[in-house]
Amino acid sequence: MPRTKYPAVVATTPGRSRNMAAIRSRDTKPELALRRALWRRGHRYLVDVSLSVTGVRRRVDLLFRGPRVVVFVDGCFWHVCPEHGSFPSRNAHYWRPKLEGNQRRDAETDTALRAAGFRVVRLWEHEPLDAAVAAVEAALAPA
Ligand SMILES: [Zn+2]
Numbered sequence: 001m002p003r004t005k006y007p008a009v010v011a012t013t014p015g016r017s018r019n020m021a022a023i024r025s026r027d028t029k030p031e032l033a034l035r036r037a038l039w040r041r042g043h044r045y046l047v048d049v050s051l052s053v054t055g056v057r058r059r060v061d062l063l064f065r066g067p068r069v070v071v072f073v074d075g076c077f078w079h080v081c082p083e084h085g086s087f088p089s090r091n092a093h094y095w096r097p098k099l100e101g102n103q104r105r106d107a108e109t110d111t112a113l114r115a116a117g118f119r120v121v122r123l124w125e126h127e128p129l130d131a132a133v134a135a136v137e138a139a140l141a142p143a
Pocket of ligand 1: 076081082083084085125126127
């Protein structure tokens with residue numbers, strides 16, 4: 001399911017809400033393209049890894065274990081990209097706290113990972129592939 005698609009349904013019950021929260025976008029097209037490109041360029045990484053750092057357990061899209069680099073490929077809708085993200089006005093009472101919660105959680109995740117010595121690369125799914133590859137490689141081999 002492409003995560004840029006505007007979600008058609010809105011959670012109305014706790015069960016449904018949990019279910020929607022569990023729709024964690026992985027293996028999206030931009031992420032797969034990035035993985036393929038990095039692999040072709042000789043990089044090796046683990047995919048969709050759960051890391052426990054400073055008491056926080058978070059999944060990362062890519063982990064480069066040796067250099068301690070983690071990569072996230074964030075969906076424009078779910079992570080509120082400045083170019084394509086928005087707070088839907090329909091069902092705003094549902095979406096605004098949810099999306100703001102995602103943003104807060106992303107910031108907490110980055111802080112926790114950095115405190116644990118990881119370099120964090122956060123990419124938007126709209127990022128051109130070569131720019132995304134360059135950002136990851138810059139983190140892997142900092143000047
Ligand atoms: Zn975007």
